[in-house]
Amino acid sequence: MSKHLFLIILLVALFIKLDAQNKLSKPLSSQYELSSIIPLKSFINTPIIVDNKSKNYPPQAGYTIPIKISLVDGIIDSTLSGYIWRTTIEIKNSNSVNFYISNVSLEDYQSLFLYTKEYAHLTEYHSIDANNISTDFIDGDKIIVELNSKSEITNIPFQIMEAGILLSKPQGFGDAGNCEVHVNCSEGNDWQFQKNGIARILVKEGNTTFWCSGSLINNTRNNGEPLFLTANHCGINSDSVDYADWMFYFNFESDDCIQPLEEPDYNLLTGSTLLSNSKFGTGGGSDFKLLRLSENPGLQFNPYFNGWDRSTTESPNGVTIHHPQGDLKMISTYQKPLTSTKYDNDQVDPNGMYWRVVWAQTENGFGVTEGGSSGSPLFNEEGLIIGALTGGRASCTYLEQPDFYGKLSYSWAPLTSDSLSQLAHWLDPIGSGVMYLNGSSLDSTNVFAGFVSNTNTVIIGDNITFKNTSIGNITSYKWLFEGGEPSYSELEFPENIKYKRIGEFDVTLIVSSSKDSDTLIAPDYIKVVPNIFPNPSDGLFKLVFGKEIPDSYSLRIFGLDGKEVRFMIKEKGTNYLVINMNYSEAGYYLVRFSSDELITSYKVMVF
Structure with missing residues (x-):
């Protein structure tokens, strides 16, 4: 088997979704004229409104109410094709509802459907064994839940724990300020890869939900691990159960530069786990949060794992890509160099933990940030993430006011940090020490340079062996060993590189394929002592x-x-x-x- 074919198979396997959702099958009840009356279980809808006027707190999307459904709340019908259990859940005075379902264990011969009258807004799940499912929102206040099974139904293999309700004043689609710029306007022409890593987040925190933004982010293994960067104040009080219910909306954007009349399609992924976050407030931390999504975004997501730069270099220009007010994906541009500062402070501080940014007028608007933009990545001129949005003063009313992004350079390895409070452990799992990493679409024609060595510190005259960890259909390797003998190699795994003088030396690896190349420079990677x-x-x-x-x-x-x-x-x-x-x-x-x-x-x- 060729390396090229093997890599394609590997990538496809990486993105297989275990839940066979969207099979476009039909509920059994739609294939028979059933005379049974579906029981109705009604729940009181008591709105929960959070008083959060500050832009620096995510805008509320809605709230949840506890519900409980058991086998006896539905009716069972027997057909030639199998058994059907159905119930209707009514959430009074709701415009749109989703469900948080736990302990889901569907067998191969079982399917779960949710829909409204006439089988509208059909959602289906097959062969799932998972702790949690967060369903997408279904318009209406009466939702039919149907379980199909080849064998007799003696219990329902799931528990519906909560119903999520959007606020009576719909928030999200169409709510962004009129100064914002759609990501597919001309301003986004050079950012078409980066935008595919951005998602709108429906944050769950106890019994309330909020809008935030964030991005898939690459790691030095270049292996498509679904790491996701956002702001710590997004769901700052969320627990592990809440994180498992977070919902990530990818590709929620206008096809062009105009706000569409109806919501466009998107790709939804649910569930996450907290890996690390800032342990202090904005005065003592950089407000970052790193998650691992519950599954890899499938090929239909066209995912892009954004690259990063952990240096302290002040970028002269760049963008942020975000979902203001939970609306469609927008882009905002800065054209003046960033400044290093403390949070919400205009005074330059080289040791500050935040980047201060002021937005610029562009061809199609004056993109800024709003509530819901929190957690969105700040990109430098090279298209790499250098921070995540905490908050600021900019808005469509105050266009020239600044915003503040927690520095990735500080989030990398804060003082007294461990793996639970830093990015380094997760974004550089091979310990390469690189200062920056390019993004990846995991296209099989791409290559990504990577290496480790058996040691980083040697006594003068000792040898070092290097292990290549690059990914892709690589056809050539070029190694540059500053201070080493030999100083150049084209081997895949160079051994016995001797260092005969003291100092700290760079190591460079350039890998190439027939269509692509990638360079990894590890500054001062080797330390030679007397x-x-x-x-x-x-x-x-x-x-x-x-x-x-x-x-x-x-x-x-x-x-x-x-x-x-x-x-x-x-x-x-x-x-x-x-x-x-x-x-x-x-x-x-x-x-x-x-x-x-x-x-x-x-x-x-x-x-």
Whole structure:
């Protein structure tokens, strides 16, 4: 089997959806003239309204009410094709309803349908074994639930726990300000890959729901793991059960530059797990949240896993792509360099955790952000994510006010962070140390460079072996080893690269296919330290550098009790020092060498 064919099979397998939703089959009840009356179970709809006037809190989409349905709440009919269980759920005074269903365990011979009168708004599920399902919204206040089974129905293999209701004043489609710019206007021409990673989120937090935005994001394995970046204040009080019910709307956008009269089609994915998030508020953190979606977005999503840049470079221009007020996908453009600052602060602070951005007028509008844009990615001029929206003062009324995005560079590995409060562990699982990573559509014609080494720190004269972790139908490899011998290789797995001088050195890998190439540069990836020998010794040690000794350096020696001890330089060559510790007592000592390019320590023994 060719590598090309194998990769295609791998990618297709990666995106298979386990729930065979959208098979376009018909409920059994539609194939028979059944005379039985479907029971109606009605639930009181008591609206829950959250007072959140601030743009910096997501706009409320709706709320949920608890419901409970059992086998006895429906009626069972027997047909030649199988058994049918049906019930009608009424949510009084609702315009649109969805359901949060738990403990779903449909067998191969069972199917679940939800629909309104005359089988309108039909939704179906087949052969699912999952903890949670969040259904899409169905217009109306009476929803029929139907279970079909080849065998006799003695229990219903699911539990409907809650009903979700959109607010009486519909929010979402058509609610964005009139200054916004649709993503398929001319402003979005150069951002057609990036937009496919953006989704509108229906956030569930207890018994309320909100709109937010976010993006699929790539990792250094380039393996299509469904990682999703948004803002921590989106569902800041959500628990694991809530996250499992979050809903992600991909490709919810206008086909052109005009607001359509009716909602366009979209691709829906439900369920997620929290991986890591900012543990402090905007004063002490960057407000990021990283999720893993419950399944890979299928090929029909045309997904794009956006790349990222964790450097602190101030981007001169770029965009954000978002869903203001839960509306269609929009694009906003900045044309002046970002500034580093604290949250909601106009004063420049190089150590700030936020990017301050001011939006610009463009051909088709003056795109800004609104409630519902929270969590949307900020892209630099290279099309890479450098932050996620926390909030700000910009709006269609106050066009020239700033917004603030939590820096990806700070979210990467905050001080005192662990895997639950940083991005590094998840976005660089191979420990490559790269500063940036390109996005990926997982097209089989694409290639992605990646590597690891058996060590990153060596003593002068030692060898290093590199392991290629690149992905794609690769036809050639080009390695550049700064400071190494050999300095160039075209092998897939180069071994025994020797480093004969001290310093920190870059490693570059360029991979190519017949149609594509990718370059991975790992700055200062290899650290080569001087060698000290013999060790142990009678008090004379030779410190070898492999190149000229730096003009300015510091050499200090300490006992294990922390006290500094005296020594002499017996001999100084062009690339070595001979240290005399003959007057020191027998025991262990720490030799600390530092210069502008290197700081290292050695444990030595005097006998």
